[in-house]
Structures are given as C-alpha cells and as structure tokens.
Amino acid sequence: MPGSLLETLRGKRAEQVPLWLMRQAGRYLPEYRALRAEKGGFLDLVYDSDGAAEVTLQPIRRFGFDGAILFSDILIVPYAMGQKLEFLAGEGPKLSPTLVDHALLSLEPVPDRLSPIYETVAKVKAALGPETTLLGFAGSPWTVATYMVAGEGSRDQHATREMAYRDTAAFAAIIERIVDVTVGYLEGQIRAGAEAVQLFDSWSGSLAPREFERWVIAPNAAIVSRLRERCGDVPIIGFPKGAGEKLPAYMRETGVDAAGIDExxxxxxxxxxxxxxMPVQGNLDPLVLMAGGEAQDAATRAVLEAFAERPHVFNLGHGIGQFTPIENVERLVAFVREWRG
Known part of the structure; x- marks a missing residue:
C-alpha cells in the first residue's frame, strides 16, 4: 500500500498530515557529520552509493518522516553535461568552464556520472517500508543554468540574467540542453525506485515576469510533459522559490501535480x-524551526490551519538550517502528528 505522502501528492487528503523536510538528510544531524568525516568531501559522499543511501535513511530512522529525499545535489546535471564540479570548503560549489562565454559546445558529456545516483535510489528503495515515499529530485533549468553560466552561486544571478537578455539564442541552447538531461535523469531515478520527484527552482524569484514565463515556466512545462510520456502519473512537485504572485500561473501552466511554496x-x-x-507542500520558515518553542508551535499551527481544506504535505519553506536543534525537529514532528484539522 502506498504511504500517506504519496496519496496526498495524488490529491487525497490524509487524516494525518504527512511530513518531510527539505535538506532533512544533512549537516544538522550528528550521524551525518560523523559519516561525512569518514567519507571525505561532499561529492565523494554523493558518489558513494552506500554512503549516500545511509545519509538518505538517517532522518527516517531518527524521526519517522513520511518521505525520504534522495541525498544528492542539483549540480550533478551540469557535472554529467561535462562541466568540472568542485565543492570548496567555505566557498560552496564551483563549476568550470563557465558558460558566460558560450562554452556549451566545448563540453563533453559524461552520462556515466548519473549511474551512481540511480544506484543510491535503488538501495534506499530496497531499505524503505511501504509507508515511506521515496522522493527523487532535480534542479530546474533556470537555477541550474545560473550556476553553469557564472560558475558559482550569486546573490542576484546578474551574469545569467544579463546573458539571457544579451544573447538569448545562446542562453536558450543552454536551457534546452539542461531540459534534455534532466528528463533522462529524473526518468532514471523513477526507474530505480523514486515514487515522486521534486523540481527545485531555488532562484526563480530573481526574474521579471516575462523572463519568468520564458525561463521558468516553459522549461519546467517541457520537463513535466516529457516525463509524463515516459513515466506515466508519477507525482511531480514544483518548487519555484521566490515566485510570489507568479506562483498560481506556474502551477497552472507547468502541469506539476503539487505546489511547493516557500516561507x-x-x-x-x-x-x-x-x-x-491541488496538493500543497510547505511552508514553515526554517528560521522559526531553528528558534523553536512557542513561536515554532504557533507558526506550525498557522500553516496547518491555512491548508486544512487541501491535500497538504507539511514541510519547510526551504532547506533545514545546519544549526537547527534536534529537539526542535522532534517537537515539530510531534506537533504535526498530533494535529487533526
């Protein structure tokens, strides 16, 4: 029998609101920090399928979440497209060569870089009970492109936004290539055992409305349509962080099954x-989870009450913070489990 999270993503309201947290497999957990120290760098751990499967399962064992989110990174796609990927201590990810100068054609694809991720999915799926939904994911084309063009994250995505205006054809070619690889990547995750997938568009909020239509809605709609053709009705969660008032248009026009909303x-x-x-997912502020106490309870209640008449997956509005106290997560899980709207 499918778990309550999967049924909720398919549009059925559950008596008990299902719960998972973005970045739930990560640095706030002592068991993750211990394994990371043993395995070495972040990318080494992602590509160790036994280790990555263990990280994915750690928060399920500790908290009993309804969903297990694959431990990986959105930049695996440009890595498979041929860019060099490094995670530097204190600096974040670095990609090279940057594509701001039209280096796309110089990249030599390395599709085998996706295979270990599928192995991780298969190992996690084999270890999970039927009550826990396995979630795969990918970065949405706009967000992935911002890293590929600039070579790193930025506060306002200036280099990528400027390139999209200045050389629209070259930028469109980058987006198209990302769409192609992402469809295959998500299909591979689903074939390996992912029961639902999420599209993360972490930087969608930086775009003007017309550009949002062109570089966020249209590419995500293409991914959804092609994935449906290949994988049927596997639920797809769209998470365009920062979309604000453009959120309803995104949800209508992309064809995603569920709306991930930020804080x-x-x-x-x-x-x-x-x-x-439409099912909704979200949207507790990660910082109120870090603060804890009565403020956390009040904010959690407000989210649950707002979505009481919809299929609702409780989650944060973005990833859980590194310094979030474990006891605050335990308090959140207990509150949501006890809630009856």
Whole structure:
C-alpha cells in the first residue's frame, strides 16, 4: 500500500498530515557529520552509493518522516553535461568552464556520472517500508543554468540574467540542453525506485515576469510533459522559490501535480489562489524551526490551519538550517502528528 505522502501528492487528503523536510538528510544531524568525516568531501559522499543511501535513511530512522529525499545535489546535471564540479570548503560549489562565454559546445558529456545516483535510489528503495515515499529530485533549468553560466552561486544571478537578455539564442541552447538531461535523469531515478520527484527552482524569484514565463515556466512545462510520456502519473512537485504572485500561473501552466511554496508566501493567500484541489507542500520558515518553542508551535499551527481544506504535505519553506536543534525537529514532528484539522 502506498504511504500517506504519496496519496496526498495524488490529491487525497490524509487524516494525518504527512511530513518531510527539505535538506532533512544533512549537516544538522550528528550521524551525518560523523559519516561525512569518514567519507571525505561532499561529492565523494554523493558518489558513494552506500554512503549516500545511509545519509538518505538517517532522518527516517531518527524521526519517522513520511518521505525520504534522495541525498544528492542539483549540480550533478551540469557535472554529467561535462562541466568540472568542485565543492570548496567555505566557498560552496564551483563549476568550470563557465558558460558566460558560450562554452556549451566545448563540453563533453559524461552520462556515466548519473549511474551512481540511480544506484543510491535503488538501495534506499530496497531499505524503505511501504509507508515511506521515496522522493527523487532535480534542479530546474533556470537555477541550474545560473550556476553553469557564472560558475558559482550569486546573490542576484546578474551574469545569467544579463546573458539571457544579451544573447538569448545562446542562453536558450543552454536551457534546452539542461531540459534534455534532466528528463533522462529524473526518468532514471523513477526507474530505480523514486515514487515522486521534486523540481527545485531555488532562484526563480530573481526574474521579471516575462523572463519568468520564458525561463521558468516553459522549461519546467517541457520537463513535466516529457516525463509524463515516459513515466506515466508519477507525482511531480514544483518548487519555484521566490515566485510570489507568479506562483498560481506556474502551477497552472507547468502541469506539476503539487505546489511547493516557500516561507515568504502567505499560506492563506496560497490556499485561496492556487488551482482548486491541488496538493500543497510547505511552508514553515526554517528560521522559526531553528528558534523553536512557542513561536515554532504557533507558526506550525498557522500553516496547518491555512491548508486544512487541501491535500497538504507539511514541510519547510526551504532547506533545514545546519544549526537547527534536534529537539526542535522532534517537537515539530510531534506537533504535526498530533494535529487533526
């Protein structure tokens, strides 16, 4: 029998709201830090399928979340496309060569770089009970492109936004290539055992409305359409962080099954404006989870009340912070488990 999370993503309201947290497999857990120290660098751990499977399972063992999110990174796609990928201590990920000077054609694809990720998915799936949904993911084309063009993350995605205006054809070619690889990548995760997938568009909020239509909505719609053709009705969660008032259009036009919403979105507004009956996921502020106490309880209650009439997957509005106290997560899980709207 499918778990309550999977059924919720398919549009059925559950008596008990299912729960998982973005970045739940990560640095706030002591068992993760211990394994990371043993395995070495971040990319080494991602490509150690036994280690990555263990990281994926750690928060399930500790908290009993309803969903296990694959431990990997959105930059695996450009890595498979042929860019060099490094994670430097204190600096974050670095990609080279940068594509701001049209280096796309110089890249030599390395599709075998995706295979260990599929192995991780298969190992996690074999270890999970039927009550826990296995979630795969990929970065959405706009967000992935911002790293490929600039070679690193940036505060306002200046280099990528400027290139998209200055040389639209070259930038469109980058987006198209990312779409192609992402469809195959998500299909591979699903074939290996992922029961639902999420598209992360972490930097979608930096775009003007017309550019949002072109570089966020259209590419994600292409991924959804092609994935449906290949994989049927596997639920797809769209998470365009920072989309704000453009969120309803994204959800209508991309064809995703569920709306992931960030902490800046008023959940009452989202409940009133998103497509009728669409499942929602979110949207507790990760910082209130870090603060804990009565503020956390009040904020959790507000999210649950806002989405009481919709299929709802409780989650954060973005990834859990590294310094979040374990006891605050335990308190959150207990609160959501006890809630009956």
């Amino acid at each position: 800046t979105v008023d959940p009452v507004w989202a409940a009133a404006n998103l497509p009728e009956g």
